[in-house]
Amino acid sequence: MTKFVKSNEAVVMGALYAGCDLYFGYPITPASEIAHGAAKWFPMLGRTFVQAECETASVNMMFGAAGAGRLCMTATSGPGFSLMQEGISYLAGAELPAVVVNVNRAGPGLGNVYPEQSDYTPAVKGGGHGSYQTFTLAPASAQEMFDLTMKAFEMSVKWRTPAVVFADGLQGQMMETVALPEKEMPRPDFSDWAAQGEPRTRGNLVKSIYLDAAQQERFNNHLQEKYARMAADAMGEPYLADDAELLVVAFGISGRIARTTVEELRREGVKAGAFRPITLNPFPREQLAAVAKGRRIMTIELDAGQFADDVRLNLAKAGLGTEAASVKMVHRMGGEVVSVDGAVKFAKEMV
């Protein structure tokens, strides 16, 4: 079954198929269609939509709803995402599943409503306080906005840490065909830890405080071990990478620009390939290393190089120090998008 939808709406559909019961949100362009869709469809399915008074409220409402054992979500863009960071840290600290969608707009400050990928660091590295990690996914199409939103719930439940769906303003507006699954995901059972207001959960306590330093350290070690295991769920997508001399690495919307760039380069006789991380945390380090060894590498990104730095870090950690040192980037900021022409020209100068 298919449906032609705006990517932002696909997020809401994915959440509903995933069994999300509550949506909390505060309007912000270019993420508002997600709230609009949720305001309409959640109640139609007997689920809950709450317009919060601010993003601080949204994320703390999620803390309550997740603590009470229900799947919940919010969607926002840069400024709202900044406001949520404390709450995301609390969610991670209390090991609660919840999904935050960030449709990145241009920043810093008020910036504008056009696409950037400049929230990379807070979206991928945990923008709040303390040593925590989110499970961060980067969709590149309406289908992935749907699929990866579902996946975000699955991973958030599996790893008991908040998941971030990291999209951008351009993607949010696109309409494409989405194939819908046959079935909805079943509701997970959280009664062993959640405060559900039932006899069996009376003894449960949801908290992120460990007053004792030794206990807090033990808890931190537990989190770090968990995050290390999370690496097994990293996802990435190589494209024409096997015989490539030049590898274009990019995620989300830039990943699609990379794909067209590679096709154009091949038409012009340059052996190019692409690699698109689908999860940004965990980063698909091994998958990238497998296609990056001995290649020239360039990134395409809509930020100031935060992503390129992460690519360098991951290559270096995979033992590909030479490749890491040679990573070049083509990028735009402010809502401007890297053109295929520009990327092709840049690539040709590299080889």
Next chain:
Amino acid sequence: MATIEQKGMYKVFPRSGKNVSFTHYCPGCGHGIINKLIAEACAELGLQDRTIFVDPVGCGVFTYYYWDAAHISAAHGRASAAATGVCRARPDAVTIAYQGDGDLGAIGFNNAFQAASRGEKFGCIFVNNSLYGMTGGQMAPTTLDGETTTTTPFGRDPALTGHPLHVCEVFAQLQAPVYIARVSVADTRRIMQAKKAIRKVFEIQRDGKGYALLEILAPCPTNFKMDPLKAADFCMNEMEREFPLGVFRDEEAREPLAARPVPRASSCRDLFVEKDAVLPAVDDAAFAEKRFKFAGYGGQGILSLGLCVAEAARLERRHTLWFPSYGPEQRGGSANCSVVVSGTPIGSPTVEHPDVLVCMNQPAYERFAGDVKRGGTVIVDETVPVKTDPPDGVRLIRWPAIKMAEEFGVPKAANTMMLAALKKFKCTGLSDDNLEKSLVASFKKKPALGEKNRELLRLAEAREHS
């Protein structure tokens, strides 16, 4: 006499990590008394299984050590926001938020106020001890005029910090709350009254009546720098003078508002799956990818024209992408959209070099005509003065879309006239049949208009063109 367990408290406090049975509160602290009253009310009403406490950050942070019920320990100031999430997630639970006057009165004021305004179904117990206890006795919004705290070492100066915040009085301006009251725990008589009021908060939640706020004046001997008796006196005299005890709202008998009915669907499938949904795209490398750009003024139907071509492509099971003008292009009342139709998965969504450009106004022509691909086509409305030629190898078609629509008496159909040109000059690579089908389908809600547009499309197409 009832045992401590019958009074809703753990006998020893395992959640503290130490098996002790004394609380962490200082001697004479109001929290200690309030904690007992809350536990008792919860147990006496038989609500421990149903209750979810939302704990604050402040001296009340460890209430979960003591109360034998489920707890969620929220961020500083956010207990009311978290309690909103809890009571929405578990409408059958009894949700109780516990907050201090820094927690609720300062950092979390708006969250508490807005929750009250929405009439969230939880009870909020708000402990006013006129300062920040936990962090070392700083000024709170409730600090009295002249009161000395660690951040008002010379006494609170209203000229610089305003006057004490009267939370109950402010919340009493709202329509939704069913119960708002202020009590004290400074002496036995007051404690008995406080106990009744706390019970009432639980009963309101038990019966799902709505939002309740109970402010409790409480001594903090440690930060008042007084012995417990003097601190209680301060609480009864100085604090009560500023914050009179009383009931500000009691509408427990009021029937809660019933939510208005909304259209319902039984499942995601029921909600989203269309009976006539098209089949997914199939890969067909032989199909040459086509990139379209449609541009004009807002209101000329540019976006729907693009959608119509996109839908026709979907009917042919092509990979299809549509997106509206975005970024710096979207200025001056102009509208544009891009459509990509492909036999293989689509890469870049942006249309830098269209195969087909449709222009309904002059700015659109000037902005985009130079980008059109060699071998491509520009269709421009006849009213647009074409001052520069399109690039070499690009076909230019001047087409009277606006004029024809006016002649047909349907000026709004200028976009349909443009579709006629796309069809007539075979610009889309899509079948005539599907272009017509998708045009009619775009008027799904007004079938008569769909038929009318089909007729106009055919008339326009039949028109001679030089």
